[in-house]
Amino acid sequence: MGHPAAIPYPDIDPVLVSLGPIQLRWYGLMYLIGLTAAYFLIQHKVARKGLAIRKDQIYDMVVYAAFGVFLGGRIGYTLFYNFSYYSQNPLKLLAVWEGGMSFHGGLLGTIIALIWFSRRQGIPAYTIADLAACVTPIGLGFGRIGNFINGELFGRPTDVDWCMVFPAGGPACRHPSQLYEATLEGFVLFTALWWIDRRPNPPGTVFWSFITGYGISRLIVELFREPDQHLGFLLGPITMGQILSLPMVVVGAVMLLLGYQRESQKSVELS
Numbered sequence: 001m002g003h004p005a006a007i008p009y010p011d012i013d014p015v016l017v018s019l020g021p022i023q024l025r026w027y028g029l030m031y032l033i034g035l036t037a038a039y040f041l042i043q044h045k046v047a048r049k050g051l052a053i054r055k056d057q058i059y060d061m062v063v064y065a066a067f068g069v070f071l072g073g074r075i076g077y078t079l080f081y082n083f084s085y086y087s088q089n090p091l092k093l094l095a096v097w098e099g100g101m102s103f104h105g106g107l108l109g110t111i112i113a114l115i116w117f118s119r120r121q122g123i124p125a126y127t128i129a130d131l132a133a134c135v136t137p138i139g140l141g142f143g144r145i146g147n148f149i150n151g152e153l154f155g156r157p158t159d160v161d162w163c164m165v166f167p168a169g170g171p172a173c174r175h176p177s178q179l180y181e182a183t184l185e186g187f188v189l190f191t192a193l194w195w196i197d198r199r200p201n202p203p204g205t206v207f208w209s210f211i212t213g214y215g216i217s218r219l220i221v222e223l224f225r226e227p228d229q230h231l232g233f234l235l236g237p238i239t240m241g242q243i244l245s246l247p248m249v250v251v252g253a254v255m256l257l258l259g260y261q262r263e264s265q266k267s268v269e270l271s
Contacts, residue, residue, distance in 0.1 A: 006162075006164060006165060009151070009167070012026065027146035030143055034140075034141075034143065038136070045197070053127075057123070061132070064117040068106070073101035073109065074105070075105055076102030076103075077102040079105070103218075104244045104245075114128050130205070133209070134194065137186050137193065140182075140185040140186050141190070144179070144182035144185065145178070147178040148182070151166050151167050151169075154169045154225075155177030155224045156224060156225065156226050160175070184220065185221075188217070189210070202260060204255065208252045211251065211252035211255075214245070214248060215245040219245050219246065219249065225239075227240070227241075
């Protein structure tokens with residue numbers, strides 16, 4: 001049953017422009033906006049910090065990251081969320097327009113791609129990691145808005161006044177959890193990382209802050225998000241998203257602590 005005070009789902013056509021067999025979807029446009037914004041913001045940060053990184057290197061960095069996101073996201077979704085289906089239908093691995101991207105897989109793919117980039121260009125890995133991490137929440141925020149427009153990854157049934165009835169979610173009124181994620185993983189995390197980056201920190205602080213912050217954000221949002229139908233809850237009330245995010249919080253917090261410890265030891269040695 002729908003909630004009487006529910007906000008109507010806008011039901012936006014996922015296809016923005018259709019030219020014969022070619023379609024431009026909102027979801028793809030969100031990725032494009034995120035990558036473009038990342039390019040210009042990294043340019044701004046490089047100039048502000050006086051880093052010896054050229055514009056063509058920034059462009060290449062964004063391209064490497066994009067390949068890492070798409071390849072890692074697709075492979076990660078296959079392994080973490082739907083291995084049995086794709087093992088029986090291997091050609092469907094290429095059908096990215098049907099959906100199926102894992103953030104955690106995309107993160108691993110991006111890390112691998114940017115380590116490769118940093119070594120090829122002779123730029124310290126943490127310099128690249130901090131620059132990339134600082135702008136990643138923009139892409140995450142826009143991506144979650146794309147999920148909302150697609151009417152996918154919706155929340156659990158609820159009776160809150162801002163619940164929505166999603167076309168693919170049956171008659172139940174649900175949390176618009178995609179918008180919660182866009183806010184936490186996008187705006188809040190971006191603001192926090194931008195603030196951290198404005199202060200003197202050990203190398204890698206922004207990157208590990210992103211890892212920790214995303215993990216915390218995802219753990220919170222998973223409390224409101226409907227688990228994947230073919231997976232459900234895995235360990236009692238725990239979802240796959242929480243299982244993959246908890247190590248991020250632990251590892252990120254430990255690495256932040258180690259980074260500050262090393263920095264304080266250097267200060268003592270210099271004094």
